[in-house]
Amino acid sequence: SMIRTHGNDYFQSFSILQC
Numbered sequence: 001s002m003i004r005t006h007g008n009d010y011f012q013s014f015s016i017l018q019c
Helices: 009-018
Strands: none
Touching: none
């Protein structure tokens, strides 16, 4: 993922895939 925020890297990775 491009952005890591307090352990939500999995969420950021998913968001980037959706973009």
